[in-house]
Amino acid sequence: MRARPSADDRVQALRRAVRITAAATAGFLPLVYWLDAPVAALYALFTPIALGALSPLPGSGRDRASLVVRALPWALGLVALGTALAVGTAAAVGGMLVVGFVLSFGAAGGPRPAAAAPGLQLFYILASFPPYAPDTLPERLAGVLVGGVLLVTAESLLLPAPAVASCRLRLAEALDLAASAAVQAARRGAVDGATARRLRAAGQELRMSRLPPSVRPAGVGRTDRALAQTAMAVRRLLDQLAGSVRWPADRAAPEAASALLLREVADACRGSARALRGRGPAPGPAALSEVVADFLRTRASTGDTADDAAVAVERRRSAVLAVAVPALIAQTAVAVGAGAREVPPGIPREQFWYADEPTVRLWLRRLAGNMTAQSVVLQSALRTAAGLGAARLVAGTLDLQHGFWVLLAVLTLGRTTVRATWSAVRAGILGTFFGASAAGLLVLGVGDAPGVYAMIMVPLMLLAFAVGPVAGTAWAQGLFTVLVATAFAQLSSASWRIAETRMLDVLTGCAVGLLCGVLAWPAGAREELRRSVSDLLRSVAPLVPATAGALVPAPERSGGDGGAAGTVPVSAQELDRAVHRLRLAEAAYAQCRSEPGGAGGGGPDWLAALNSAVHVLIGARWLPRLSRDPTAVPGPSAIWAREAALGLQVATVRAASFPPGGVSAGEAVRMPGAAVCAGPALPVLTDLENWFAVLAAELEAVGAPQQDPGEAGADGPARARGTEALRAPSGAVGPAGPRHRSPPGPPGVRPP
Structure with missing residues (x-):
């Protein structure tokens, strides 16, 4: 059963709807009614929808605006490519297969390219359909630029999404907690129960699944890799320190070598935390490595016998060493993320192989690693490309009037399992049916009166993007159907048959999406x-x-x-x-x-x-x-x-x-x-x-x-x-x- 949206979800959906509506209508309406540029208006309308609604860009308003700026060159290139390949169905289908695969496979690069991929797909889809009109390319590109600039402005200034604590700050706070726990263990021999619970809770909060996508270090670059490795090491460190609550029941202070190592761990954690907050250079692991080396030499001086006391001491030392090593890894990863290229002796070089690799090679390695049939990223990319390519072939062969809706249905209703796809398709068909019926009645009632559609469009768009994301697929499809009917009614003579066309295209897209879901990894x-x-x-x-x-x-x-x-x-x-x-x-x-x-x-x-x-x-x-x-x-x-x-x-x-x-x-x-x-x-x-x-x-x-x-x-x-x-x-x-x-x-x- 679908989880009930929280109050915060509804508020954020409303704020997002306000930004998308402002950006889309501020570009669309003037271009239609003041400048008489319907082609540019269409692309100015769909750019905020593609990059604001279809692509769930993560982060604060500033982060989203930055991502839109970086996505715009790709959007312009895809519009140009689609315009050129609209010369024939075969060329458009071939381009759709390549574009669909490349953009979907780019999800291997982390949450940001994965989030932008669906919206970028729409730019090629929209441009690759007839009429073949390369002379309109300047207008199309101008519309994308207008819509993109307006969306950047709206994301930055109009009810911007709030900022969240960065991964660096979260890691710094966790390292400070680890430092205080290490000092406590050095003094008392173990942490107390309350500290152990705080350590475990802090470790859980650093899990990738708990981090918001905007701060999740899942990218390909050196910095993201270093932050991800730091998070893994800090989680281990916190868990090991929490485990000290189960050390010997007498809670006796550890012997001198163990206490010294725990204090050095605390110093290393504090230094790395300062660096993550930007309050100083990242300290390398040299000092902690030297103390670990001394500790190992102390361990090597064990006598020739192993009585009960000696065994207890060595087991305690082993547990203390289990605390020091993740601290070493975390400190090294922080230094690498800050720009260090050399891994000190004693640290496994293969754990930090990326330290001196150029970004291009890091990308190639990530992509090559996913070029296997066992990769779910590759599977999803192939499924998406096949679905979109088949949809484009069907739409072009049958010469559907608004064939891009077929591909849009595949793009928005496709899921990674056939069961989930069928559930989305059922809701999508139901919503489209009622939406198409409402759109047909609206066109019959209003007739050819563009001004009326213009007045209806703003509140309707606000409703569609505020309610659809939280109310479910049926509501989203139904409201969007009415919205596109009002938009196209302002670009050409309105007819109730636009509702019929929309319904037919969505049904075709649903059939193609379901077929691909059955044939391509149906179990997800x-x-x-x-x-x-x-x-x-x-x-x-x-x-x-x-x-x-x-x-x-x-x-x-x-x-x-x-x-x-x-x-x-x-x-x-x-x-x-x-x-x-x-x-x-x-x-x-x-x-x-x-x-x-x-x-x-x-x-x-x-x-x-x-x-x-x-x-x-x-x-x-x-x-x-x-x-x-x-x-x-x-x-x-x-x-x-x-x-x-x-x-x-x-x-x-x-x-x-x-x-x-x-x-x-x-x-x-x-x-x-x-x-x-x-x-x-x-x-x-x-x-x-x-x-x-x-x-x-x-x-x-x-x-x-x-x-x-x-x-x-x-x-x-x-x-x-x-x-x-x-x-x-x-x-x-x-x-x-x-x-x-x-x-x-x-x-x-x-x-x-």
């Missing part, structure tokens, strides 16, 4: 989400034993007594392949959330599956770097690490089939008492144990249905089932294994 993104997440889990599964092997070699490789860590590199090709599949799965998840039924519906917890893959990837990149020197690992420890890693690999592959009850990795992820007596190898083993515990918890959560498909997170069902597995040590280690759950996950490993 849901099936693609299942496939892409399954492929993702299978691609990351081998990284678990590979990472464990880089830290703890298999016993047979060292004569059965263990050996030096860090001898097996994780394959860069496997990492790149997994990251690519992660991006495709994230795009499918985002689209699925926008479809009826969302990404939930009682099925697998897709977000938990994505989180599990992210945990594997970050652990694969960072854990080998945290083993600074080769360390002898006893045979029992090597056997445990290898078997636990292989067990998690098998469990990850099983999870790719999404069993209803989830996948249990068993007790193998817990380090047995015989293995923890590892002396200097204990830090490596505790990092692995923490990582294994988080992965096991996420895999179990994959089978849990989501109650809130869009916002499951640290406090949602996907997290709840794994909470117990993330608790800090509180019991001693005995022969039967530790009598506790594992502490928070490995360095930097938290949900995306």
Whole structure:
């Protein structure tokens, strides 16, 4: 059922309607009645409708005005192209296929090009229909310019949309909160319950789905990529700090090395927050990296024995290091976003590969990454291009009088699933029927009296764009039908048959849209989400034993007594392949959330599956770097690490089939008492144990249905089932294994 619009939605729709009406009528009416320029008037009318109503441009009034300015050159070019290709149906159809695909595929560039695409489509559609009149091109372009300038003025000055807090400001506030929590943990040993709740809530607010489209860092450029990476790292940092509430029950202050590292994390967060607010240069991660290096050297000085106290200290240190690494990533990303081109030593260069890449190459990489049948962006682009091309072919072949309405119906009523398309088509046909009936009665009653239509047009347009967006598809189609009838009645002799033409064209467009919906990915993104997440889990599964092997070699490789860590590199090709599949799965998840039924519906917890893959990837990149020197690992420890890693690999592959009850990795992820007596190898083993515990918890959560498909997170069902597995040590280690759950996950490993 369609959600009831809020009071704010209705107010914003009214304000938008005022701006569109002012811009459209201020250009249309003078051009018709004062300058006798009907062609220019038509384009001046549809420019505000295309870029103000059909394209839901995000942001404040100033942001929208800027986007309209940037879209105008594209609009002028599309009008010129459509005018030239209107010479014949074949040429117009070919152009429609190319334009439809290019503009739709441009959605890969982020929310701004995605929002502008539908409106830009209209400029080509309008110009590509007969009559073929290249001599009218100057008038057409003049009309677009007039309408565009008036829309820019209206968006800037007339009830402009309010500004929202930028992504930079939101990140700065979250980093300030993280800094205060890190200081609290350094003093008391953990954060209190109230602070933990604030940290988790702040992390949820940084999710892409919670950020308004106008501030969402989903673009292709270096700055957007850096801000997106900062947001991911800050969410992990906040979640790790919130997890410290589950550290040992005595809340004793951490030992000196851990306290020093937490304070340096706080300083790094404050420095990055100042830079994001524009109050100073972005500090590089050099200082924090040095403290982390000292911390690792302290960990490496562990004695040859591993009694209960030593194990507790090392597990606490592992949890503290899990706080420091996302802080390092966030600080580096802020510096890159501010213009840094070099990634300091010790930071995985592949995480910041975009730091010194030119914008053109960033665009090419984004587009090339989506040139696969698994990309929902490509699927949507192909579906849209095929629908618009077919509609243009039908309209041209049947020589429909107002054939562009056929394409407009496909453009406005098409959805990503056949079920949603059918729902929109039913409402659209119903609304068009009543709208066409009202338009026919209006023309019969008024006759050929342009002045009357001019007086009716302003309140009718205001009503159409104020009520339609909040009342639903039927109202929008009905009111728009009456509106276009009044507009065309002022451009040529009015006849009640315009209502008949509108109805016939909309029915034709609905039929074409439905056919494309049935033939082209009728299930939308849901099936693609299942496939892409399954492929993702299978691609990351081998990284678990590979990472464990880089830290703890298999016993047979060292004569059965263990050996030096860090001898097996994780394959860069496997990492790149997994990251690519992660991006495709994230795009499918985002689209699925926008479809009826969302990404939930009682099925697998897709977000938990994505989180599990992210945990594997970050652990694969960072854990080998945290083993600074080769360390002898006893045979029992090597056997445990290898078997636990292989067990998690098998469990990850099983999870790719999404069993209803989830996948249990068993007790193998817990380090047995015989293995923890590892002396200097204990830090490596505790990092692995923490990582294994988080992965096991996420895999179990994959089978849990989501109650809130869009916002499951640290406090949602996907997290709840794994909470117990993330608790800090509180019991001693005995022969039967530790009598506790594992502490928070490995360095930097938290949900995306």
